[in-house]
Amino acid sequence: MIRHLRSSTLAALAVTLVLVVAAAAQAPTQAPSKPLDVPYVPTHETIVEAMLEVAKVGKNDILYDLGSGDGRIVVTAAKKYGTRGTGIDLDPVRIAEANENAKKAGVTHLVKFIQGDIFDATFSDATVVTMYLLPDVNLKLRPKILALKPGTRIVSHNYDMGDWKPLRSLNINVSDTPHQVYFWTVPARQ
Numbered sequence: 001m002i003r004h005l006r007s008s009t010l011a012a013l014a015v016t017l018v019l020v021v022a023a024a025a026q027a028p029t030q031a032p033s034k035p036l037d038v039p040y041v042p043t044h045e046t047i048v049e050a051m052l053e054v055a056k057v058g059k060n061d062i063l064y065d066l067g068s069g070d071g072r073i074v075v076t077a078a079k080k081y082g083t084r085g086t087g088i089d090l091d092p093v094r095i096a097e098a099n100e101n102a103k104k105a106g107v108t109h110l111v112k113f114i115q116g117d118i119f120d121a122t123f124s125d126a127t128v129v130t131m132y133l134l135p136d137v138n139l140k141l142r143p144k145i146l147a148l149k150p151g152t153r154i155v156s157h158n159y160d161m162g163d164w165k166p167l168r169s170l171n172i173n174v175s176d177t178p179h180q181v182y183f184w185t186v187p188a189r190q
């Protein structure tokens, strides 16, 4: 009897161990592969709407959000305008949230979220690029953005691009906090 109990206990332990190892292998990494260049702060939905409006986003656009957080810009563009979009974020937790939000909004056929570094990412097919990063990160990305197709629309929440002057800049108050939205188009090559 004791021998029987021992072998069944061992078998149960072995099965548990196999299940735990299998679950660990399938679970997404819960930490970014390098330190974030920008902390996660979501853009208020009022500002998301303003960003999409200033860029006149439509169903023929291909939108990329660089540092996409919970995916709200990409998901809102897909839901409201039928825009195809890609979000890129270093943080796997944000990618999981974004996929969940896309599912809830019923737009998984239009959007995708890629876990990766915006400095390594390819987004040369973009017609619209959105971002809510930091001034130095915007400047570091600027050469890559200026190399996009002429006419590509660029929208940034709060931070500009140094001496590359925006075509439009909006001031919007949300709960008494002032926000800026900057809009550029990639110029023709000289």
Ligand SMILES: C[S@@+](CC[C@H](N)C(=O)[O-])C[C@H]1O[C@@H](n2cnc3c(N)ncnc32)[C@H](O)[C@@H]1O
Pocket: 035, 036, 037, 038, 039, 040, 041, 042, 043, 065, 066, 067, 068, 069, 070, 071, 072, 073, 088, 089, 090, 091, 094, 116, 117, 118, 119, 131, 132, 133, 157
């Ligand atoms: C200020 S939040 C903006 C989130 C979203 N775009 C929005 O407006 O709601 C910046 C995001 O950039 C991501 N991030 C920071 N450094 C990154 C990098 N090098 N590559 C990709 N994503 C990055 C963070 O994880 C965070 O989700």
